[in-house]
Amino acid sequence: MTEGRRGGLRGWSAARGAVSSGLRFTSLRLRLVVVFGLVALTAAVSASGIAYWLNREAVLTRAQDAALDDFEREMQAHASTLPLHPTAAQLEVAARQMTEDGRLFSVLLVAEDADGTQVRGSSDTSALHGFTLEDVPEPLRKAVDKEQPITSGNKHAYHLYWQRVVDEDRPYLVGGAKVIGGGPTGYMLKSLEPEAKDLNSLAWSLGIATGLALVGAALLAQAAAGTVLKPVHRLGIAAHRLGEGKLDTRLRVSGTDELAELSRTFNRAAESLEKQVADMSARDEASRRFVADMSHELRTPLTAITAVTEVLEEELDAETGSLDPMIEPAVRLVVSETRRLNDLVENLMEVTRFDAGTARLVLDDVDIADQITACIDARAWLDAVELDAERGIMARLDPRRLDVILANLIGNALKHGGSPVRVSVREEGEDLLIEVRDNGPGIAEDVLPHVFDRFYKASASRPRSEGSGLGLSIALENAHIHGGGIIAANSPKGGAVFALRLPRDASPLIAEDPGHSGDAAGEGSGREGNGG
């Protein structure tokens, strides 16, 4: 029961570990991708931004300078030849002449006729998109019309001004100049659309290049993450295996980078761990073997002594009076202490069998009520124990081990709680629940976690005749080997309660071990009182 729950917990935490490690790896991968992406984006955007801006200026300035130069030339060639007060028709002709040679701009000439009214002539007179004065922004017109003071640094009264405007989403260059000496004012309008198109396609290309750089960066990040994360992942798996107790886990080391160094460190750590664990278990094994051998060795003289003390005991019982009254108590002491020594050695051997994992179940189908009755009857406890169990509750278990558990629990209850001890049997699903309840003072809270510890004595002052100190520990081991458990607690009504839980059928535990040989049954400790 306890084992199962512990196992479940292990499995759960292992599963959780796997999930969280997966998340961690993903997030590191993600971080790498993001960082690479950001680097690539910054580099690409700044590079293409600068390239675009430089290009744009170069292209626009060249187109603009060429157009303005042409305009200036044409103004000098045609506009300056016009009369001071030209007619609209004259202006129009001049404007057309200015744009005749395949110039890619429109020209608008503005002048005052003899009456002082403004006349205009445009090279582009189409109704919809004709180049009119409205197309020229107001500030530009003012700047063009403004007469500059002639200084040493400025030799001309009027300058050529230009401005870029956007009309209906199309970029235009508008320029204006006044013919010095009261000539007409000329404006030019040049569409910058071809340049804008070039620049647009440049921007697109740069955008695509940036996008490709990002994709490349992501791929590179993936690859880099792979080279980093794969060893890290392997390391994680190896560490997990190590944690599971597979101490021979080693990593294959390749390369000389930091990760290889980490793998080497891991291998060294695993090696030293394996060695330490091996040393420790060897020491443990040695001391265990020592106890086993020791109790084994003790048994040979004990067998001889036991056989002989019985002869002495019978001599006492025979009441022949042949024994010296001084000798009699000595003989009784030898007999009873030999019995205790037998119990102790027997318990020690039982414990070493559990420690070495050689304890086996010998299963049989038994009636639980009959078994408990027999157990308390064999120890002459019938008057001290109240049994609440229905006959007919069958279980498949090891009768000898059940007897050991019951004898220890009931014996312990009688010792500390006094009679009557109540034993009740209940069925709970697939389990059997046997409760041993006494009327004593209960178990102190600080003692409760240790009641199943070996040789744990609740108080140092307790007389040494209280038992071997192994009884409850052996009872618990016997419950565990059945796949069950014992829980010690205090009853709210007072007194200690030991709840023994056993599966009704322990055979699945044996099925895994076809070669089981079973433990030898025989004279359990405490059966000596059964004679007669």
Place this chain on the structure above:
Amino acid sequence: MRRHGMGQNEPVPSLLLIEDDDAIRTALELSLTRQGHRVATAASGEDGLKLLREQRPDLIVLDVMLPGIDGFEVCRRIRRTDQLPIILLTARSDDIDVVVGLESGADDYVVKPVQGRVLDARIRAVLRRGEREANDSATFGNVVIDRAAMTVTKNGEDLQLTPTELRLLLELSRRPGQALSRQQLLRLVWEHDYLGDSRLVDACVQRLRAKVEDVPSSPTLIRTVRGVGYRLDAPQ
């Protein structure tokens, strides 16, 4: 179960104790002699086998751990020719001992450190198995159990059964068709209390089947009843 002294007209059982440890051998000899047995002792398996041929004891108490040929081998050699009862002295930590010992043909076992009166009770229980109790006979197929002569014949031929095997067959044949639990059989045949080792029953049934059944691996007489025990089928 404890019996002090023997009845005047009861023959004194003669035992052969094979045990290599001097102290144990001396102590057990002392104790068993006090319980009213005639005890011969041997310190090794070889000596024991020699003594067996010379003295013909009623029962052998045999230590498992012996120098030279071990207790199991002694047991197997005795069983080749003899059906006399054997009780093994085993060390409990060696669980495999019990199984191997029972497979080699031992009738019962006791665990060291053994108490003289427990050993005595086992010895008497084993010896009682050969005692006659009824005067009838029963037939199960080609097997005839003659309770008067304490013999079992199969197809007219005498079967060599140990007293324990014979007693087991008798107890089963007394309740034909009725399943007996291992614990019941332990009480009836071995006179063990509620903590008897069910492996004794299983091992003895195996040996009995080997002698009684036509095909021991698919028994038709001594059937296993799952979750209960064994049953002797009434003749068809």
